Amino acid sequence: xxxxxxxxxxxxxxxxxxxxxxxxxxxxxxxxxxxxxxxxxxxxxxxxxxxxxxxxxxxxxxxxxxxxxxxxxxxxxxxxxxxxxxxxxxxxxxxxxxxxxxxxxxxxxxxxxxxxxxxxxxxxxxxxxxxxxxxxxxxxxxxxxxxxxxxxxxxxxxxxxxxxxxxxxxxxxxxxxxxxxxxxxxxxxxxxxxxxxxxxxxxxxxxxxxxxxxxxxxxxxxxxxxxxxxxxxxxxxxxxxxxxxxxxxxxxxxxxxxxxxxxxxxxxxxxxxxxxxxxxxxxxxxxxxxxxxxxxxxxxxxxxxxxxxxxxxxxxxxxxxxxxxxxxxxxxxxxxxxxxxxxxxxxxxxxxxxxxxxxxxxxxxxxxxxxxxxxxxxxxxxxxxxxxxxxxxxxxxxxxxxxxxxxxxxxxxxxxxxxxxxxxxxxxxxxxxxxxxxxxxxxxxxxxxxxxxxxxxx
Amino acid sequence: xxxxxxxxxxxxxxxxxxxxxxxxxxxxxxxxxxxxxxxxxxxxxxxxxxxxxxxxxxxxxxxxxxxxxxxxxxxxxxxxxxxxxxxxxxxxxxxxxxxxxxxxxxxxxxxxxxxxxxxxxxxxxxxxxxxxxxxxxxxxxxxxxxxxxxxxxxxxxxxxxxxxxxxxxxxxxxxxxxxxxxxxxxxxxxxxxxxxxxxxxxxxxxxxxxxxxxxxxxxxxxxxxxxxxxxxxxxxxxxxxxxxxxxxxxxxxxxxxxxxxxxxxxxxxxxxxxxxxxxxxxxxxxxxxxxxxxxxxxxxxxxxxxxxxxxxxxxxxxxxxxxxxxxxxxxxxxxxxxxxxxxxxxxxxxxxxxxxxxxxxxxxxxxxxxxxxxxxxxxxxxxxxxxxxxxxxxxxxxxxxxxxxxxxxxxxxxxxxxxxxxxxxxxxxxxxxxxxxxxxxxxxxxxxxxxxxxxxxx
Numbered sequence: 079x080x081x082x083x084x085x086x087x088x089x090x091x092x093x094x095x096x097x098x099x100x101x102x103x104x105x106x107x108x109x110x111x112x113x114x115x116x117x118x119x120x121x122x123x124x125x126x127x128x129x130x131x132x133x134x135x136x137x138x139x140x141x142x143x144x145x146x147x148x149x150x151x152x153x154x155x156x157x158x159x160x161x162x163x164x165x166x167x168x169x170x171x172x173x174x175x176x177x178x179x180x181x182x183x184x185x186x187x188x189x190x191x192x193x194x195x196x197x198x199x200x201x202x203x204x205x206x207x208x209x210x211x212x213x214x215x216x217x218x219x220x221x222x223x224x225x226x227x228x229x230x231x232x233x234x235x236x237x238x239x240x241x242x243x244x245x246x247x248x249x250x251x252x253x254x255x256x257x258x259x260x261x262x263x264x265x266x267x268x269x270x271x272x273x274x275x276x277x278x279x280x281x282x283x284x285x286x287x288x289x290x291x292x293x294x295x296x297x298x299x300x301x302x303x304x305x306x307x308x309x310x311x312x313x314x315x316x317x318x319x320x321x322x323x324x325x326x327x328x329x330x331x332x333x334x335x336x337x338x339x340x341x342x343x344x345x346x347x348x349x350x351x352x353x354x355x356x357x358x359x360x361x362x363x364x365x366x367x368x369x370x371x372x373x374x375x376x377x378x379x380x381x382x383x384x385x386x387x388x389x390x391x392x393x394x395x396x397x398x399x400x401x402x403x404x405x406x407x408x409x410x411x412x413x414x415x416x417x418x419x420x421x422x423x424x425x426x427x428x429x430x431x432x433x434x435x436x437x438x439x440x441x442x443x444x445x446x447x448x449x450x451x452x453x454x455x456x457x458x459x460x461x462x463x464x465x466x467x468x469x470x471x472x473x474x475x476x477x478x479x480x481x482x483x484x485x486x487x488x489x490x491x492x493x494x495x496x497x498x499x500x501x502x503x504x505x506x507x508x509x510x511x512x513x514x515x516x517x518x519x520x521x522x523x524x525x526x527x528x529x530x531x532x533x534x535x536x
Numbered sequence: 537x538x539x540x541x542x543x544x545x546x547x548x549x550x551x552x553x554x555x556x557x558x559x560x561x562x563x564x565x566x567x568x569x570x571x572x573x574x575x576x577x578x579x580x581x582x583x584x585x586x587x588x589x590x591x592x593x594x595x596x597x598x599x600x601x602x603x604x605x606x607x608x609x610x611x612x613x614x615x616x617x618x619x620x621x622x623x624x625x626x627x628x629x630x631x632x633x634x635x636x637x638x639x640x641x642x643x644x645x646x647x648x649x650x651x652x653x654x655x656x657x658x659x660x661x662x663x664x665x666x667x668x669x670x671x672x673x674x675x676x677x678x679x680x681x682x683x684x685x686x687x688x689x690x691x692x693x694x695x696x697x698x699x700x701x702x703x704x705x706x707x708x709x710x711x712x713x714x715x716x717x718x719x720x721x722x723x724x725x726x727x728x729x730x731x732x733x734x735x736x737x738x739x740x741x742x743x744x745x746x747x748x749x750x751x752x753x754x755x756x757x758x759x760x761x762x763x764x765x766x767x768x769x770x771x772x773x774x775x776x777x778x779x780x781x782x783x784x785x786x787x788x789x790x791x792x793x794x795x796x797x798x799x800x801x802x803x804x805x806x807x808x809x810x811x812x813x814x815x816x817x818x819x820x821x822x823x824x825x826x827x828x829x830x831x832x833x834x835x836x837x838x839x840x841x842x843x844x845x846x847x848x849x850x851x852x853x854x855x856x857x858x859x860x861x862x863x864x865x866x867x868x869x870x871x872x873x874x875x876x877x878x879x880x881x882x883x884x885x886x887x888x889x890x891x892x893x894x895x896x897x898x899x900x901x902x903x904x905x906x907x908x909x910x911x912x913x914x915x916x917x918x919x920x921x922x923x924x925x926x927x928x929x930x931x932x933x934x935x936x937x938x939x940x941x942x943x944x945x946x947x948x949x950x951x952x953x954x955x956x957x958x959x960x961x962x963x964x965x966x967x968x969x970x971x972x973x974x975x976x977x978x979x980x981x982x983x984x985x986x987x988x989x990x991x992x993x994x
Binding site for chain 2 (some may be wrong): 114115117174177179237290301302303304307312314318319358363367383387389391392394400404405406411433443476479481507508510511
């Protein structure tokens, strides 16, 4: 153990000495737009990732085509007999940057201010990708040999629901063998304690579209011509009530309340309510929830969220128009055992039963939730290496309230996955002024380098 | 009477001979954007109108400033003793042109196709403005003297609710004397019969805004953070039900059902339901209404219409975001005796009572309805001159389902107003591919020229 610590000191020092280089890698990647939803910069970003692996780690990226953006894969072998295999899951796509007018610096300038770097996609998840790449680089520079085999799975459609990832996993199941997988995201609590997530929620993302006349009309005829915006509003009002209860028959059938053990972990889970409210300038949480009930809602309850709604004239001033079309983007965050395809059918049935059979449903993504056992060796290795690198025992969360293809890529292949990363509560992921704290990024590199030895030694 | 007819033949011939010139005036004006809602091209358009009055009619435009866009006024005197005064109401502003991608030619190209000219604002109401200008021009060219005094009131904010017109009418009430006023719009039924409108509906146009956290957030936190889009949907669902009944207490208190006479006129009112449905590619009208009930709903019932709604991400693909703000633009078309300011108070009370006191209400316009007596001499003169110019007896409609400041500019000063124009059911006012039929435009010029003598002779 002392030997590990000694040799790791050298790696840590190397990271400290070369942090400006790794920061430049990060800014380079953050300057490249890669918006999967708009198919913007995706090819360029994939090429940039491949270049870094080749030039900095000396391994080629294998690009596996899908009907969407390709999945990138890289493998680094260990010379030690019986070495374990650790996999990483990241993505090279990012969210759209709008509303761009709310950014304080251009979304792809990667501007540094107050010890942070601001760019769309930097926290979700380019900083984590680069931190892992940098950890391998530093480790190899100092120690020349890896103590375990590493696999990188880097997909290009995480932000649009990993639509084509199942094509990859079905065709290349042989690649999906590992003793553990580090997932793409993670950060700190409001009080600065690092977080370790043992799972993700599932997701059904749909767009509902209502149609009226074949053209927008002068709103004076709204007295006698159907308005698709009203139909959409009425349909939505049947989906969820003001007590936040989803009204779709059967929606909660597979939702399991937390066990006593899980309730205990929820009690212990850090969640600084006042800091969160202060940061968001809110008076309270939904339904005035607090304490354990609030945390249970966040982690153990599914959601139905309007992510976007649009119809008619939404520019400046007034326009008296009867819209010809109305649409809403809805995400359902699902908990373990809820099946997105089943929920989709329940939604369709619900709309039909309430007189909205004319509403079109477009499906954007469907993913199952995933959960890793608290007692898996990877969890301990992640916790111990966090203690080394962050100087703190991390908080363990039973699941993230967020979503990802953890079931598709890991759980269905029996691979335990744990999610950690370099975010913090002010990262603004998916929002304007997304950023990472430079110190966190450096700690994230150290955490991953320490994990190599911790997990190899288990 | 035969003298009038003889001399009018010469005016009609002049219009026929010079229609290409008048068409060029129209295209010139249609090429100039003048979007009041966006303050785009308004000054240029006002200057263009002034230039036409000066150069073609030899009279100056007087520009009366308001806190918004100025009201333009022109006066042409008649040399005959005791000559009547006929006023015109038009506007030089137009609706925004979006959604621009649905236009088949650029909205300001004024392209001619199949006997029509396409441009934003051409039917509403530049063609009517130019037709009136051309009628005066032709009449003066042929007959040198006008048989009545003419007044033109041309405002710049009709499409944004004539917000500052009351400033003009309060300061310059002395100008608002006339024996009758021709209003800005009108057209033909589905069967080509010209229409004469004896009134307009009132209007309350508001925007409701709901606020959430101080920034868009990752939608995973929607489990515990309030979503303003949902709040807006729930608030809207309390305003109107699926039977199209507005649920605001007191909303219908001043709504008067049609009298027996009015019911008879409704029965006679042409309304080719099948053609309308075919044109709009619809299976039926709202609530499957038809016949007299449909027409009564259109003319005698107030509305509550979603003209636009927006929140969150509405671009391509999916984005998992919890929006920080949601807004809806609503227009209430009001019937005679409903007071928009009273309705606004009822709306505020309603929202407060239903737990939505946090929703902001922004008021864009508030106008009362207006109605002219069927037996006023102006109505007869408009009908007779329509018979001359269109070769048909027009249909008389008790009111338009549309709105305008007829109360503000005419009814409150005891001026009877009648609305006629050169639209047709395919004009696409307020919609993409707005257009006028060139033949209608020419007939509209003739109608106005004929009206000068008909009304002068009464």
